[in-house]
Amino acid sequence: MIKGLMIDSARHFWTIDDVLKIIAQAAISGINTLHWHLTDDQGWRIESKTFPKLHSTDYSAQCNGEFYSQDSIREIINYAAQLHIEIIPEIEIPGHSHALLTAYPELGCSDDARAIICPGKESTFTFLEELFAEMCSIFPGKYFHIGGDEAPKGGWRKCSHCRKKLAEIADENSAYDKNDYELLQGYMANRVHALLKKQGKQTICWNDALAAKNLDTDIIIQYWTAQYADLMKPFAEKGGRFIMSDMFHLYLDYPYSMTPLKKVFDYKPIIKGHDFSNYPGFLGIEACRWGGEPLPQMMDTLFPRLDALFSTASDYNTFTDSLKKRYRDAENEGLHFHPLDKCDPEGEERQKETFAFMINMNAKMNQDAIQHMENSPAQNKDFVESFIKYFFEPSDMEWLEGFMKKIGYSNAVSK
Numbered sequence: 001m002i003k004g005l006m007i008d009s010a011r012h013f014w015t016i017d018d019v020l021k022i023i024a025q026a027a028i029s030g031i032n033t034l035h036w037h038l039t040d041d042q043g044w045r046i047e048s049k050t051f052p053k054l055h056s057t058d059y060s061a062q063c064n065g066e067f068y069s070q071d072s073i074r075e076i077i078n079y080a081a082q083l084h085i086e087i088i089p090e091i092e093i094p095g096h097s098h099a100l101l102t103a104y105p106e107l108g109c110s111d112d113a114r115a116i117i118c119p120g121k122e123s124t125f126t127f128l129e130e131l132f133a134e135m136c137s138i139f140p141g142k143y144f145h146i147g148g149d150e151a152p153k154g155g156w157r158k159c160s161h162c163r164k165k166l167a168e169i170a171d172e173n174s175a176y177d178k179n180d181y182e183l184l185q186g187y188m189a190n191r192v193h194a195l196l197k198k199q200g201k202q203t204i205c206w207n208d209a210l211a212a213k214n215l216d217t218d219i220i221i222q223y224w225t226a227q228y229a230d231l232m233k234p235f236a237e238k239g240g241r242f243i244m245s246d247m248f249h250l251y252l253d254y255p256y257s258m259t260p261l262k263k264v265f266d267y268k269p270i271i272k273g274h275d276f277s278n279y280p281g282f283l284g285i286e287a288c289r290w291g292g293e294p295l296p297q298m299m300d301t302l303f304p305r306l307d308a309l310f311s312t313a314s315d316y317n318t319f320t321d322s323l324k325k326r327y328r329d330a331e332n333e334g335l336h337f338h339p340l341d342k343c344d345p346e347g348e349e350r351q352k353e354t355f356a357f358m359i360n361m362n363a364k365m366n367q368d369a370i371q372h373m374e375n376s377p378a379q380n381k382d383f384v385e386s387f388i389k390y391f392f393e394p395s396d397m398e399w400l401e402g403f404m405k406k407i408g409y410s411n412a413v414s415k
C-alpha cells in the first residue's frame with residue numbers, strides 16, 4: 001500500500017537540507033512514498049541537461065531560476081531509499097506549465113498563449129519523449145506522475161492544430177464528440193503514458209483526466225476533488241487503480257481548524273458514502289501539502305497530522321498519548337510541530353482560524369478561478385456541498401454566505 005506525502009517545490013524552493021529534514025520526519029510518521037511536485041506555473045525545479053532553458057536563470061525574471069541539480073536530486077533519492085521511501089517525481093502536463101512554456105513557447109498553441117501545452121503538434125511529443133526519457137533516467141522508482149489537473153482548455157479551442165487533432169480522435173469512435181476537448185487531454189496522457197511505459201515506468205494522473213472518455217485505464221488516477229467524484233466509482237469498478245488524496249481530509253495546507261488532527265486520524269477512503277478501500281485497484285493514500293512556506297511552517301502543518309494519517313493506534317487517545325516522545329525528539333532537533341492542544345480547535349478559536357484562512361486564500365485567488373467555478377455549476381455542486389460539509393459548521397453559515405457574496409461567488413451557498 002502506498003503511504004504517501006506530496007510536497008510542492010515548484011511554489012516554494014527548499015534547500016536540499018530542508019528537503020532531507022522533511023523526509024526524515026515524514027519517515028517517522030510512516031510514509032513509504034514521497035510525491036515530489038517539481039514543475040508548475042511558478043517554476044521548473046529540476047535540472048535538464050537536454051533542455052537547459054527549463055531551469056535556466058535567464059528566465060528567472062519570469063518564473064524559473066531556482067532548481068535542484070541532478071546530483072542533488074540523486075542525493076535526496078538515496079537518502080529517501082535508506083528510509084525505505086520511493087520518490088515519485090511529478091512533471092505537470094498539459095496545464096500548470098507556464099514555466100515550461102516560458103522557456104519553450106513553441107510548445108504552446110501560439111506564442112502568446114502560455115497556459116497550456118499543444119497536443120495538436122507532433123513536435124510536442126518529440127520534445128516530451130526526450131524530456132521524459134531524461135527525467136526517467138534520474139528516478140529509479142516505478143511510478144511517474146504527469147499531473148493533469150486544472151488544465152485550461154481555452155487555448156486548444158482557438159488552435160487549428162488542436163482542432164484538427166480532435167477531429168481525428170473523434171472520427172475513431174462514434175461515441176466521441178468532436179467538440180469534447182477532454183479527449184485531447186486523454187490523447188496526450190495516453191501518448192505520454194506509452195512513452196513512459198517504454199522507460200519501464202507506470203503513469204499516474206490527477207483525477208481530472210477521468211473526464212476524458214478515451215483515457216487509457218492502465219493509467220493510475222489520484223483522486224483529489226469532489227468535482228470528479230461520480231467518475232471514480234465506474235473507474236474503480238472497471239478495475240482502474242487509484243490513490244486517494246481527498247482534499248477535504250488530506251490536504252495539509254488547510255489549517256487545523258478545517259482539517260483537525262482527529263479528522264485525519266479517522267480518515268477512511270470514502271467518497272459520497274461509498275467505501276473505496278475494498279476495490280482491488282485501491283493502491284493507498286497520500287497527504288498533499290500544496291504551496292510553499294519556510295520550513296518551520298511546513299513542519300507545523302505536516303506534523304503531527306501526517307502521524308495521525310498513518311498511525312496504527314487503536315484509538316485516538318492512544319495515538320495522542322504516543323506523541324509525547326515524538327514532540328520531545330522534534331524539540332531536541334529544533335523542530336516545532338503544531339501544539340497538541342491546538343490540533344483540534346473548537347468554538348471561537350476554530351471559527352477565527354477558518355475565517356482568517358478563507359480571507360487570506362481569497363486574496364491570493366485570482367478572478368479567473370472564481371469565474372471558472374461560476375461557469376460550471378453542475379460539476380461544482382458536489383464540490384461546493386463537500387466544501388461546506390467538511391470545512392464548516394452550521395454556526396459559520398451566516399458569515400460564509402456574506403463572504404461568498406462579497407467575493408462575487410453568487411450561486412455557491414444554497415442552504
Ligand SMILES: [Zn+2]
Pocket residue numbers: 108109117118119120121155156159160161162
Ligand atoms: Zn494547440
